[in-house]
Amino acid sequence: MTTPLPTAAAEGAGAPDTTEAPASPWKLALHRLRHQKAALVGAAIIAFFVLAALLAPVLTAISGTRPDTVDKKAVDPYLGGLPRGALGGISPQHWLGVEPLLGRDIFARLLYGAQISLLVAFSAALLITLIGTVLGITAGYFGGRTDALISRFMDVMMSFPSLIFMIALLSVARDVNRVLLLIGVMSLFSWPYIARVVRGQTLSLKHREYVEAARASGTRNSRILFGEILPNLTGTIIVYVTLAVPGLIGTEAALSFLGVGIRPPTPSWGQMISDAVLYYKVDPMFFILPSACLFLVVLAFTLVGDALRDALDPKGSRT
């Protein structure tokens, strides 16, 4: 009869989409982000830790300590090897104090621990982005049997108790490169979450007019995937990866805490916490410092990820 316009449900409230579109969604997102104090604080914390990790050799040269140098003079053998001095042995030589027993410098160990934590988390994030995006797009775009196969696989992977399985795998694995092993094992169980989101988005993008038009005009699948679909997924992917990073950092810490992650003498935060738990009553600083680092980094990534989601993916998505 009359032009069948969108239904009445959108009336009034649906006004924003009749306004002119902003120049670019990225600019809009950046604009929104600037007005989020929480996101800025988060970004600053991340920048701080990334810099600290990158500059670890420089900073430890300045402080004059090494992460694995044993300093028996800094601990008191008559007090069961507790650090000498207040607050876990803070002194001009040891800026953040020393470990009980061995007297290794906490400042240096935290810096090198940050290197490991961030390296493992970022590499794993990169890997799951790659695997998750490729499999998610493939499943969503090609559909049919490909989709059924990949989706079933994802379901099975997600019905595993991931932490337990990661530990089991790490405990039987032949001891090669612990860092690579950790990255691999952590990625193995984390990619389905990103793949699922990417698959859903691809499914809805697939039926947009411009994609159908490209397909109808005989554009190659690879061109459509990388030219039309992938660019529209970047926002979502960035949000999910950012939100996956704190989980990965926490998992690395948990694995190292349980003794199946990074092995001594390489320092890692989880390992430090695991050592410190024994001393929580007598040397709380040793325990608080790595925990605080872990807390701050996880918090920072969550803040930024949350703000990114609000800015890039306003509808958000539920787990």
Place this chain on the structure above:
Amino acid sequence: MTTPLLAVQNLAVTFDTAEGTVHAVKGIDFTVERGRTLGIVGESGSGKSVTSLAVMGLHRGATVTGSAQLDGTELIGAPDDHLRTLRGRKMAMVFQDALTALHPYFTVGDQIAEAYRSHFGGTRKAAHARAVDVLGDVGIPEPARRAREHPHQFSGGMRQRAMIALALSCEPDLIIADEPTTALDVTVQAQVLDLLTRLQRERGLGLVLITHDLGVIARAADDVLVMYGGSAVEQADAEALFTTPRHPYTRGLLDSLPRLDAAPDTALRAIPGTPPSLLAPPAGCAFHPRCPAYAATSDTRCTGERPPLRTVAGGHRSACIHDEVTA
């Protein structure tokens, strides 16, 4: 002079959004008498649904000004506790898509019985019996059995009948039906519309029929209000509107209908352009960017002030400056 069932005066609705204030409805007037059907027609964003929600007091987060009196009782600004006793009981609503408007978790019978009990009390059993009765009234076969089913087990047409049954269950005086047939197949549309008008006549109800479909108006309405960009642009009885449309927008709408008496390959004439943005509406007459009369004359009065509704014939009002010229 008796008070009309529903008298709306200078009703305006605004929303505050992050992007600015949206004037969804900009001061409209209409009355609905018992036993008559008012059709409100317009495109998405014309403010027709917002109007109905404002009357019912179901507008969330909107500012409503003006007056709407139901049987002499002021609704706008009334406390929600008071409105609640009127909603469902004195004025009821039939929503567009019964699949989403009915609750997926509860049986159809329970949903009707719940409305009945909330206004009349009584036992569950009595309320359920009442639900079965109204389901029968709206032509649902085996109402006792269907009452125990969930909405997703109903066909589209049956679901919309159940929605109407829900509205009728407390014997309201006024029913507002917002696009009651839009989500249905064409053949079912006619059945549901006929049911609605039959019930309205039998029970002497006032009916407000909101639609974007002039076919629905032609079939069911006694009076018509044409809305565009949040304002009423034309108001007339149905007969006059279809025979002598006055506003260029109404004429555009009528021209875009397919006609049986036209030559088979005549192209339908769509109104050019898109409905106006509510955030940044055009100055003056909201329709001028799409209006053929403005295109022909470039009259500065079209872009100056919003033209008011003026009586152009007995009971026929239109909001166009060119009315004398183009009539």
Place this chain on the structure above:
Amino acid sequence: MIGYLLRRLAAMAATLLVVCALTFAVFYLFPADPAVQFCGKDCSTERIELVRQQLGLADPLIVQFWHYVTGIFAGQTLGTGQYAVQCGFPCFGYSFQSAQPVWDLMMDRLPTSISLALGAAALWLLLGVGTGVVSALRRGTRLDRTLMVGTIGVAALPVYFTAMILLYLVVTVAGLLPYPRYIAFTEHPGQWISNLILPWITLALLNAAIYARMTRNSVIETMAEPYVRTARAKGLRERRVVGKHGLRPALTPVVTMLGMDLGGLLAGALITESLFSLPGIGKLFADSLNKSDQPVVMGVTLLASFFIVSSNLVVDLLYAWIDPRARLA
């Protein structure tokens, strides 16, 4: 409904078989020599050979897997002759170090894990769902913003930190509660609570934050549904509109998530159990890791998967019971 149940059960059986196969692969294929792994630290060559024979590692892999799977349902005898050991139904492996079937070891620990999981779940539901609902209904207010910022902060707290700070402040400094140890509910309900309250809080905080955010989203989304508007249009009281028509569908995804999280928690609380030295299944797992008692590690891995897969089934059935539309699937 019966057909639905059968289909779901079949799917679950298939998933379990895959889980068994993968677990088997991890422990039998991945290590250089499974016998060394299963025997544990400091095993003599003779003992390793004995374990090799008891596990039947000379058999083809498929035969080993067959014995392994059938053992779960029928039990099995490991080895032959005088060195044979009995591993009765359900055989989740045999710990050569403690000379006990893994199943028995796990069942000893199960009550602790169940107490821990249920108490924590009750706590995080109360806190999380309460916060989420309040936040959603007061959306955009200062209270909402404060609560949501709070959930981000709480979610970032490392469990180690929560546990140790609670221990330090409540037990060491204030002396309000005893150092947690497991006391059976049947033995002394009051002490059961006072001993477990700190582990419950530790375990519940993260999930409380996650549930709060999820509940808030879900409630906001549901309250915008047309059927909620219909409930208002019927003239129902706002309390009934929110409580019956809004919250019921809004909390359905919460129920789904609860089921899966509970399933994961029975063996997944290993860090909390380790921090508080509570003898749950997670602690058994962590201890066995340290002792290299591989059969126990494998048994717990399998049991944990079984918990998750079966809780997925329970969740699906629950979902079908709550939402009539799901029964069609």
